[in-house]
Amino acid sequence: MSYAGGPEIVSDLTFQLAAGSFHFLTGPSGAGKSSLLKILYLALRPSRGIVELFGRDVRTLGRADLPALRRRIGVVFQDFRLIPHLSALDNVALPLRIAGAKEAQVREHVSELLRWVGLGEQMNALPATLSGGQQQRISIARAVIGRPALLLADEPTGNVDDAIAVRLLYLFEELNKMGTTVLIASHNESLVQRFPHARLHLEGGRLERRTA
Amino acid sequence: MIRGWLSSRTDLPLKGDAASRFLPWVVAVMVYLAVLALAGALLARDSVLRWSRSLTGTLTVQIAVPAGERNLDVAMADRIDRTLELLRRTPGIDRAQALSADQISALLEPWLGGGAIVDELPLPALIDVALVPGARVDLKALAERLAAAVPGAALDDHGKWLKDLIRLALAAQAAAGLILLLVTGCAVAAVVFAVRTSLAIHRDVVEILHLVGARDRYIASQFQRHALALSLKGGLSGWLLALITLGGAAWALLSLDAALMPRPSLAWLEWLLILLPPFAATGIAVLTARLAVHNVLGRMI
Structure with a gap:
């Protein structure tokens, strides 16, 4: 994978995430974790190589095929990527509304999830009025609200204190127990060690699989 | 909605x-x-x-005022009569009627105003002709016959206008x-x-x-x-x-x-x-x- 014909950020990586598995993606800053995740959540196309998602080779997919696949993927972005003029509730509701869910159900499910992540009082707040940690929790709630088949999280606990971080990882585990495949990029070593899941370690352009 | x-x-x-x-x-x-x-x-x-x-099926015959005639009214009346006679004998013509001096004045009034000016002008005579609906009249031949029979008579089918x-x-x-x-x-x-x-x-x-x-x-x-x-x-x-x-x-x-x-x-x-x-x-x-x-x-x- 390279940007605009530049040097390859990651190359010759071969790995498979079994359906229903839980992995951490670790590695030093600049190792290519975010780039790898971008390829997986279909924000980037690999410059070469084969990427298969849900049994489909992404090279053969047209633009019209992407939305259906993206709806099966929940993404927690490192920079949250919340829509600034939408309230916390509307941001989290986005995947459901895009999928055409009924408004009554949307409000019920979103409210419940926001309460669960501790933002029951901030449902109508705009992202700019919330702290970094609160915005991150909204981003996580948006990623999981549609019960995705694959959850990709880029440093999802980077802006929250340890107690909240652990609570959020429990949420990911709950989701994983319901069948969601989870891949979390994190450099929080102590947190990663608290949860006994397999680890993909990316460093120097090489990927190493480490069992818990 | x-x-x-x-x-x-x-x-x-x-x-x-x-x-x-x-x-x-x-x-x-x-x-x-x-x-x-x-x-x-x-x-x-x-x-x-x-x-x-409004103009389809109608023609206008204009008879110019003869120059040098001593008795102008009689000469004009004679030309109008001859024109009307010729028109009424022409197949395909339903009606031919000379416009009165008042009618001609009314037509000119929007441009020249009413009153003395119109009365003093040597205005041509106008004959309003209505064709039988659907009739095919050879207008060119009619114009030639009119011009030959009545000096100063001209046929206007409004086509150019x-x-x-x-x-x-x-x-x-x-x-x-x-x-x-x-x-x-x-x-x-x-x-x-x-x-x-x-x-x-x-x-x-x-x-x-x-x-x-x-x-x-x-x-x-x-x-x-x-x-x-x-x-x-x-x-x-x-x-x-x-x-x-x-x-x-x-x-x-x-x-x-x-x-x-x-x-x-x-x-x-x-x-x-x-x-x-x-x-x-x-x-x-x-x-x-x-x-x-x-x-x-x-x-x-």
Whole structure:
């Protein structure tokens, strides 16, 4: 994978995430974790190589095929990527509304999830009025609200204190127990060690699989 | 339902967009021009039709005042009688009637005013001729026979005058068509510009929507709704302003006492056409917004 014909950020990586598995993606800053995740959540196309998602080779997919696949993927972005003029509730509701869910159900499910992540009082707040940690929790709630088949999280606990971080990882585990495949990029070593899941370690352009 | 659709929540903050703030104004001006052009073309067409209808099947024979005649009235009466006799003997002519001096004066009054001037002028005699409906009369032969039988008699079938008028009306219609075309082009360009600018401004939001699974049509529908609301607002304003202008022009025309000025009136079907521009502009804006959004999004991953 390279940007605009530049040097390859990651190359010759071969790995498979079994359906229903839980992995951490670790590695030093600049190792290519975010780039790898971008390829997986279909924000980037690999410059070469084969990427298969849900049994489909992404090279053969047209633009019209992407939305259906993206709806099966929940993404927690490192920079949250919340829509600034939408309230916390509307941001989290986005995947459901895009999928055409009924408004009554949307409000019920979103409210419940926001309460669960501790933002029951901030449902109508705009992202700019919330702290970094609160915005991150909204981003996580948006990623999981549609019960995705694959959850990709880029440093999802980077802006929250340890107690909240652990609570959020429990949420990911709950989701994983319901069948969601989870891949979390994190450099929080102590947190990663608290949860006994397999680890993909990316460093120097090489990927190493480490069992818990 | 439309109100609900227009006011429904949007994920893109298009309402406060500087890029589309001018759109209602552009559409208002375009619709204003379109309505005026359309009304002008329809009125021109109607006038020609009306003139054509009233002149079809009629002829006018003009008999010039003979020069050097001592007894002018007797000479003119003789020529009129001979002309009438010839006309009445011609197959295909239903009626031939000489216009009285008062009738001729009334025809000239709008230009020369009434009274003494008209009475003192050596006016030619006019004979109004009506043809049998559907009859084919050889007008060229008739003109030759008239000229041979009555010195100074000339036949006018109004063809040249009508041809000029039709040409004028066609030119007016062509100009109106060109204006409509230009106006449509401008409206399309304005919408494309607004949509492209909006998409550039909100690229981040569009990207997020894509990444959470939005299809292009979901994003396009938000632009379409926005374009619909703005262009409807602008279109109806421009339309209202154009109606006021047309009303003013009609009032001014009606207060003119000119015999040849057309009485401005439109048939109900033509009023329906006049009603179309704001909705056509809205349709064009919505369709253009949709195509422009799809065009830009199609180049994104």
